[in-house]
Amino acid sequence: MNLNTEYMGLQLRSPLVASASPLTSELPKLLALQDAGAGAVVLPSLFAEQIEAETHRNEALSNAGASSSPEARSYLLTPDTSQVQSYQYLDLVRQASSQLDIPVIASLNGVTEASWIDYARQIEDAGASALELNIYIIASDLTLSGRDIEQRYLNIVHAVRQQVRIPIAVKLGPYFSAPGHFAGELAAAGANGLVLFNRFYQPDIDTARLKIRNNLELSRSSEMRLPLLWMAILHGRINASLAATTGVHTTDDVVQYLLAGADVVMTTSALLEHGVGHMRTLVDGLSAWLESREMEGLHRMRGMLSQQNIPHPEEYQRANYIKILQGYETMSSRYAQPPPVRHI
Ligand SMILES: Cc1cc2nc3c(=O)[nH]c(=O)nc-3n(C[C@H](O)[C@H](O)[C@H](O)COP(=O)(O)O)c2cc1C
Numbered sequence: 093m094n095l096n097t098e099y100m101g102l103q104l105r106s107p108l109v110a111s112a113s114p115l116t117s118e119l120p121k122l123l124a125l126q127d128a129g130a131g132a133v134v135l136p137s138l139f140a141e142q143i144e145a146e147t148h149r150n151e152a153l154s155n156a157g158a159s160s161s162p163e164a165r166s167y168l169l170t171p172d173t174s175q176v177q178s179y180q181y182l183d184l185v186r187q188a189s190s191q192l193d194i195p196v197i198a199s200l201n202g203v204t205e206a207s208w209i210d211y212a213r214q215i216e217d218a219g220a221s222a223l224e225l226n227i228y229i230i231a232s233d234l235t236l237s238g239r240d241i242e243q244r245y246l247n248i249v250h251a252v253r254q255q256v257r258i259p260i261a262v263k264l265g266p267y268f269s270a271p272g273h274f275a276g277e278l279a280a281a282g283a284n285g286l287v288l289f290n291r292f293y294q295p296d297i298d299t300a301r302l303k304i305r306n307n308l309e310l311s312r313s314s315e316m317r318l319p320l321l322w323m324a325i326l327h328g329r330i331n332a333s334l335a336a337t338t339g340v341h342t343t344d345d346v347v348q349y350l351l352a353g354a355d356v357v358m359t360t361s362a363l364l365e366h367g368v369g370h371m372r373t374l375v376d377g378l379s380a381w382l383e384s385r386e387m388e389g390l391h392r393m394r395g396m397l398s399q400q401n402i403p404h405p406e407e408y409q410r411a412n413y414i415k416i417l418q419g420y421e422t423m424s425s426r427y428a429q430p431p432p433v434r435h436i
Contacts, residue, residue, distance in 0.1 A: 093379035094389050097131065099356045100222055100259035100284040100333045102195045104131030107350065107390060108375050111287075111337050111358035112136045112199045112226065115368065119187055124368045126194050129375030131356065135188065137199040137226045138181045138215070140207040178211065182218040189219035197261070199224040205251050212252045212260075222259040224287060225252060231267070238269055245274075246281045253282030261285030261335065265292050266318055275322075275330050285333040286326075287358070288319045310361035315339040320352050324408050327353020327398035341365075343377025350378075353395035 095106040110116055110125045112134045122133050181198075188196045198220035202208030208225070215223055227248055231241050245264065252260055260282065266289040268274045275286055296305040316339030323336050336354040340346060341362040349357045362370050387393055395401055399408045 093382050095131070095375070095379065095382075097355060097390050098333070099132065099195075099335065100261060102132065102221055102259065104195065104356065105129075106131035106375050106378075107354070107356045108346065108371060108378070109134060109197075109335065109356045109358045110363060110368075110371065111360045112224070113360040113364065115360070115363055117184065119184070119191065121368055122188050122192060122196075125363075125371055126192050128368055128371035130194060130371050132195040132197055132221070133188070133192070134197045134199055134224055134358070135181075135184060135220075137201040137224075138178065138211055140200070140202045140204075140211060178214065182214055185215055185218035185220050189221065195221035197222045197224050199226050199263070201226040201228055202248070205247065208248050209251055209255050212256050216256040216258050220258060222261060222284075223252070223256060224261045224263050224285075225249065225283075226263045226290065228265075228290060228292070230292065242268065242274055242277070246277060249278055249281040249283050259284040261287050261333070263287035263290045263337070265290045266322070271322055272325055272329075275326055275332070279330055279332040283332055285335055285355075286330075287335040287337050288322050288326075289338060291315070291338050310365055311339050311341075313339050313341045313345050316345055316348070320348060321408060323349060323354050324352040324398045327395040328400050340374070343374055343381060346374055346378050347381050347393075350390065350394050351397040353398035355394070 097104045097107045099107075099109075106129050108130055109132045110130050113136060115121050116125070116133050117136045125133055185196065185198050196219075198215040198218075200208065200211050200215060200223060202211060202225075212223055225248060227245050229241055229244060231238075245262070249260070249262055262278050262283045262285070264278075264286065278286060291311060293308070296307060297303070298305040316336070319336050319338050323334055326334060333355040334353060335356045335358055336349040336352075337358040337360075339361075340349065340357055340359040346357045359371075359374065362374075366373075382389070382393065385393070399405045402408075
């Protein structure tokens with residue numbers, strides 16, 4: 093089955109993409125994902141914040157050693173950590189880009205505008221096919237309005253767009269008042285693709301130890317409903333490719349996202365759970381689904397059930413919600429009937 097597809101102008105042999113995670117940080121695993129049918133891979137994010145924190149720690153150590161013996165000082169003056177870490181990342185980009193036949197998408201999480209631009213340029217020079225901007229902002233600064241946060245995103249996209257020629261995707265969270273309008277603004281600012289949605293880390297509280305529990309839960313298929321909704325609303329209405337991320341575990345999940353209108357479907361949790369070979373299960377499952385429907389390519393199914401392609405677009409809106417509630421009301425009123433009165 094021909095699963096060829098296009099994402100941000102890149103030609104992919106399948107719409108299944110391994111999203112950013114530790115799994116995509118090693119060359120052998122990247123090669124295994126390629127063998128298992130992945131259409132592209134997204135490398136884990138280069139986190140500028142971590143690099144800068146390490147650099148400051150290093151500088152503090154070096155300064156602390158300034159008043160001590162020359163031997164101690166030379167011992168403390170290790171090479172600039174930021175160079176080492178970014179060098180390692182760029183090396184991964186270089187190696188992966190030269191050894192893989194499928195597009196290698198790098199990912200960046202910057203801090204300052206300068207860091208976004210600087211690392212974006214270096215990543216392009218290292219040979220990445222595209223760059224995903226992992227813009228991860230939790231709006232915990234209560235002085236910032238929704239518009240302020242949106243403007244930050246737009247400034248980053250605009251700044252990076254001016255500096256690199258490779259396609260750029262923006263991976264964003266769902267917490268915007270009008271995600272559809274904002275998606276259009278991101279595209280106008282120069283984003284070639286939108287990755288919906290980033291799964292923001294949500295901490296948990298350990299009630300026995302009265303501490304924040306920093307455990308990471310892998311996703312479940314049920315979490316795909318929110319990105320699926322926006323995929324369906326945005327399909328065909330925005331000048332950018334759409335990548336679905338969150339909750340892709342089974343062939344049925346892949347098919348749902350494509351029917352809603354995704355150009356590519358990304359997966360991480362399922363690969364962490366079942367191993368990189370699960371990519372093959374998803375790719376083969378998609379082929380089998382298309383064959384069973386006698387569809388000769390993805391173009392036949394993509395966006396078939398997007399909001400603009402269904403007879404009742406309101407099914408993606410509140411009207412449907414009310415209908416479901418009405419269904420519940422009927423059910424609950426049926427079961428909430430008082431027991432029949434017994435006349436003795
Ligand atoms: C262990 C782990 C590490 C991740 N690292 C990154 C990262 O470096 N950059 C990024 O943009 N997303 C990262 N993600 C998010 C995934 O790429 C993906 O968007 C998210 O897990 C939702 O997809 P899933 O339901 O298929 O897991 C990570 C996820 C996990 C579980």
